[in-house]
Amino acid sequence: DQQVKQNSPSLSVQEGRISILNCDYTNSMFDYFLWYKKYPAEGPTFLISISSIKDKNEDGRFTVFLNKSAKHLSLHIVPSQPGDSAVYFCAASDPFNNNDMRFGAGTRLTVKP
Amino acid sequence: DAGVTQSPTHLIKTRGQQVTLRCSPISGHKSVSWYQQVLGQGPQFIFQYYEKEERGRGNFPDRFSARQFPNYSSELNVNALLLGDSALYLCASSLGGTGNTIYFGEGSWLTVV
Numbered sequence: 545d546q547q548v549k550q551n552s553p554s555l556s557v558q559e560g561r562i563s564i565l566n567c568d569y570t571n572s573m574f575d576y577f578l579w580y581k582k583y584p585a586e587g588p589t590f591l592i593s594i595s596s597i598k599d600k601n602e603d604g605r606f607t608v609f610l611n612k613s614a615k616h617l618s619l620h621i622v623p624s625q626p627g628d629s630a631v632y633f634c635a636a637s638d639p640f641n642n643n644d645m646r647f648g649a650g651t652r653l654t655v656k657p
Numbered sequence: 658d659a660g661v662t663q664s665p666t667h668l669i670k671t672r673g674q675q676v677t678l679r680c681s682p683i684s685g686h687k688s689v690s691w692y693q694q695v696l697g698q699g700p701q702f703i704f705q706y707y708e709k710e711e712r713g714r715g716n717f718p719d720r721f722s723a724r725q726f727p728n729y730s731s732e733l734n735v736n737a738l739l740l741g742d743s744a745l746y747l748c749a750s751s752l753g754g755t756g757n758t759i760y761f762g763e764g765s766w767l768t769v770v
Contacts, residue, residue, distance in 0.1 A: 550699075578758060580761070585763075586763055586764075587661070587663075587747055587761035587762050587763045587764045588700065589761070590758055590759075590760055590761075593758055633700070635699075644702045644705070644713050644715060645690070645702060646702070647692075647699030647700045647701075648699050649698050649699050650698075650699055
């Protein structure tokens with residue numbers, strides 16, 4: 545069962561513009577959400593996280609928004625840079641089963657110079 | 658500071674063989690998790706260990722087993738390898754507990770022929 549879904553397999557944006565990556569989840573028990581970035585031949589790198597008690601978390605060019613009623617989160621990258629080109633995974637865990645972190649299938653972001 | 662380290666980075670095995678993958682967590686982290694990632698999908702949870710005890714297990718057959726040692730390093734064993742076991746195996750470490758970020762290693766690429 546896919547409890548975390550990233551419906552866009554790929555996204556292409558121009559350098560300097562905003563990149564918006566989306567993620568939907570079905571398990572209402574999820575209370576901690578994370579975004580990871582993955583380059584080819586490397587392990588996923590932690591990017592940013594958000595707890596369900598917040599609706600926004602910002603770290604430099606990266607902002608994650610959480611809409612609990614819609615069970616939706618998004619990652620905004622502003623401004624986008626060519627080095628941001630990678631596969632982005634969203635992940636979620638619930639407090640009663642935090643050992644099992646669920647990942648989406650990923651979105652491949654390409655930032656064009 | 659050293660991150661999560663995994664070995665070997667690449668290996669090729671024959672169907673029916675057994676494989677052992679190794680992982681050293683970030684210093685101070687007591688929890689280690691194992692994930693399998695196949696192309697086009699997000700990481701799938703296999704096991705989590707905390708303080709040398711199994712705390713979670715994903716939907717994988719009994720051919721998969723793991724353990725954690727007193728120094729918090731871990732091994733993942735897969736017996737009777739199948740072609741479908743070919744994947745990137747990721748180890749992640751965290752402090753443990755709820756709402757904690759997991760940090761991944763570079764992964765071990767396993768090819769079963």
